[in-house]
Amino acid sequence: xxxxxxxxxxxxxxxxxxxxxCTTSGFTFGDYTxxxxxxxxxxxxxxxxxxxGTSYDGTTEYATSMKGRVTISRDDSKSIAYxxxxxxxxxxxxxxxxxxxxxGITGAFDIWGQGTMVTVAS
Amino acid sequence: DIVMTQSPDALAVSLGERATINCKSxxxxxxxxxxxxxxxxxxxxxxxxxxxxxYWASTRASGVPDRFSGSGSGTDFTLTxxxxxxxxxxxxxxxxxxxxxxxxxxxxxxxxK
Numbered sequence: 390x391x392x393x394x395x396x397x398x399x400x401x402x403x404x405x406x407x408x409x410x411c412t413t414s415g416f417t418f419g420d421y422t423x424x425x426x427x428x429x430x431x432x433x434x435x436x437x438x439x440x441x442g443t444s445y446d447g448t449t450e451y452a453t454s455m456k457g458r459v460t461i462s463r464d465d466s467k468s469i470a471y472x473x474x475x476x477x478x479x480x481x482x483x484x485x486x487x488x489x490x491x492x493g494i495t496g497a498f499d500i501w502g503q504g505t506m507v508t509v510a511s
Numbered sequence: 512d513i514v515m516t517q518s519p520d521a522l523a524v525s526l527g528e529r530a531t532i533n534c535k536s537x538x539x540x541x542x543x544x545x546x547x548x549x550x551x552x553x554x555x556x557x558x559x560x561x562x563x564x565x566y567w568a569s570t571r572a573s574g575v576p577d578r579f580s581g582s583g584s585g586t587d588f589t590l591t592x593x594x595x596x597x598x599x600x601x602x603x604x605x606x607x608x609x610x611x612x613x614x615x616x617x618x619x620x621x622x623x624k
Contacts, residue, residue: 486560496609
């Protein structure tokens with residue numbers, strides 16, 4: 390069974406940094422681009438960024454609104470994707486989801502984790 | 512970035528009746544070289560992650576009931592639920608993946624009348 394499990398969320402002060410993890414199982418991790426999304430309380434979905442599969446080139450793309458503050462990385466030996474967020478702001482408060490796309494369709498996401506809540510507050 | 516706009520924001524439909532949700536993109540998401548529209552639809556229930564319903568604008572994802580259908584091309588798209596069931600109460604989102612700055616509509620809340 391394909392599974393994605395996010396962890397690392399919690400309450401954090403503005404200006405601090407946080408690294409989220411997405412632990413995966415049930416598929417060949419290195420073959421897939423892994424994306425992160427977020428959803429602020431009561432709001433819609435926002436794409437954060439992705440990291441291409443190592444079988445391709447492992448490069449990253451980020452949402453314009455978050456570029457410079459986030460870094461996505463991956464450890465194929467552990468089948469884990471990471472989201473590093475720096476200089477956190479109160480408006481970064483959201484549930485953060487990692488996702489895996491349909492095979493061969495990088496931008497349509499059929500596998501989602503349950504999400505991890507990040508609350509940025511003093 | 513491509514702006515996705517859904518209508519209506521909220522919709523109430525009687526059980527067994529048809530529900531229609533519209534999505535308009537600020538630019539075409541039709542890729543002419545393969546004649547595919549890079550448009551997906553998701554369903555999200557409270558406390559759950561989104562569930563992929565439709566991709567390529569009209570292809571149902573695995574396990575999605577055939578009462579869900581997608582149509583449209585270019586900039587105008589529609590998600591139709593042919594006969595609303597109680598379990599379809601949710602928020603529905605369209606999403607474009609034509610550009611890697613993936614963007615979603617604001618969501619449409621579907622309720623039972």
